[in-house]
Amino acid sequence: xxxxxxxxxxxxxxxxxxxxxxxxxxxxxxxxxILDDLFDQLRDVEARFSTYxxxxxxxxxxxxxxxxxHCSLDVRYVLAACDHLAQVTGGAFDARRRGPGxxxxxxxxxxxxxWAIEEAAWLLDSAGARDYWIxxxxxxxxxxxxxxxxxxxxxxxHPDRADRVAAVLAVSDRAVATSGTYERGDHIxxxxxxxxxxxxxxxxVVGPGLAFTxxxxxxVYVMGIDGLRWLAExxxxxxxxxxxxxxxxxxxxxxxxxxxxx
Amino acid sequence: xxxxxxxxxxxxxxIALVLLLSFKTPDDTLPTRNGGVSVVExxxxxxxxxxxxxxxxxxxxxxxxxxxxxxSAPRGAATATTIVGPxxxxxxxxVQVQIAVVDGRLQDVSALxxxxxxxxxxxxxxxxxVLREEALSAQSANIDIxxxxxxxxxxxxxxxxxALDQAGLG
Numbered sequence: 001x002x003x004x005x006x007x008x009x010x011x012x013x014x015x016x017x018x019x020x021x022x023x024x025x026x027x028x029x030x031x032x033x034i035l036d037d038l039f040d041q042l043r044d045v046e047a048r049f050s051t052y053x054x055x056x057x058x059x060x061x062x063x064x065x066x067x068x069x070h071c072s073l074d075v076r077y078v079l080a081a082c083d084h085l086a087q088v089t090g091g092a093f094d095a096r097r098r099g100p101g102x103x104x105x106x107x108x109x110x111x112x113x114x115w116a117i118e119e120a121a122w123l124l125d126s127a128g129a130r131d132y133w134i135x136x137x138x139x140x141x142x143x144x145x146x147x148x149x150x151x152x153x154x155x156x157x158h159p160d161r162a163d164r165v166a167a168v169l170a171v172s173d174r175a176v177a178t179s180g181t182y183e184r185g186d187h188i189x190x191x192x193x194x195x196x197x198x199x200x201x202x203x204x205v206v207g208p209g210l211a212f213t214x215x216x217x218x219x220v221y222v223m224g225i226d227g228l229r230w231l232a233e234x235x236x237x238x239x240x241x242x243x244x245x246x247x248x249x250x251x252x253x254x255x256x257x258x259x260x261x262x
Numbered sequence: 263x264x265x266x267x268x269x270x271x272x273x274x275x276x277i278a279l280v281l282l283l284s285f286k287t288p289d290d291t292l293p294t295r296n297g298g299v300s301v302v303e304x305x306x307x308x309x310x311x312x313x314x315x316x317x318x319x320x321x322x323x324x325x326x327x328x329x330x331x332x333x334s335a336p337r338g339a340a341t342a343t344t345i346v347g348p349x350x351x352x353x354x355x356x357v358q359v360q361i362a363v364v365d366g367r368l369q370d371v372s373a374l375x376x377x378x379x380x381x382x383x384x385x386x387x388x389x390x391x392v393l394r395e396e397a398l399s400a401q402s403a404n405i406d407i408x409x410x411x412x413x414x415x416x417x418x419x420x421x422x423x424x425a426l427d428q429a430g431l432g
Contacts, residue, residue: 133407152406
């Protein structure tokens, strides 16, 4: 263990949405009840979008008990956004796929977490918070600064070494999302083939909002090295990746975030 | 309030690692340090002066005892209770977390033990018009947050769950 610097900060951690959501707010703080509202909001999203809960709107939609026209505005928005992402990524990100037995499966969870955290960030913004981060399972919204004049430093976890970071990014008013084979081997399948992607061990994407940034990270991971070229063409997004053979590569846009003297 | 049902969700998919302590080093821009002992900031009542109430957590020495091991700070306003979760074995090595609870709320999670894994990261030459690469030495960085989960997340969740149960939050 190393010493931790002491700064005035509001902290909260809750296990939620299949992951751990933590946040850190620097002065000016927000009232505690805003944080209660924030986590209530995340639980509400979880209740409506979880594919693990049989009574969620998404599960009911998947079983054909309700049609998309009858879903809430949020569900319709999320499905429309996922369809848009499927189109721009050439199917590398796709909330709809053919499940075992040939049934259609709708699983927008690759978008929902980032979107829910983005909405939570709006809640903090409207409550007057300016300098904070929210971290949901390693996918992050970072606003403002850690202290005056110093951006937030985001370490990219090394895929092979849990206690090491591969690189450090300095970000302010940005989202950071990482996809890869960190968790229980290959758990992201290519929606087009059902197979595990090859080429990249992990991809970190930096972008303006977490919903799209997270979905892009998934898509680039699925596309492999070609995905980095694809992402490099998208204004406002940057990617850093570790390849299957241990090389580190990144798009030109990542240069402005990489910390060299870390 | 901690949601009881939220804890069950831990076992499902990706689990965050809130390894702030493992990565942090003293920041030169901030004057206060406390030797080699971990001190985690605690959120104070935000309506009051914007100053966090701090309470010492237990030292980072991992407990060999596999049972949860609560270490209560003296009772009082906004003192932190630190609880060490059990050691959970994985094929990559042992995992153990520690939580800090203030006023019935989980305020911080840190890892006491994580597998170090094999070494990797050799750099070879790779040239692409839009891609760059070079060796980055980032191992001793000042880091606020970490992006990316790990193999050990499930074990992390189990140790966390046990610590939450011990704290009466699970």
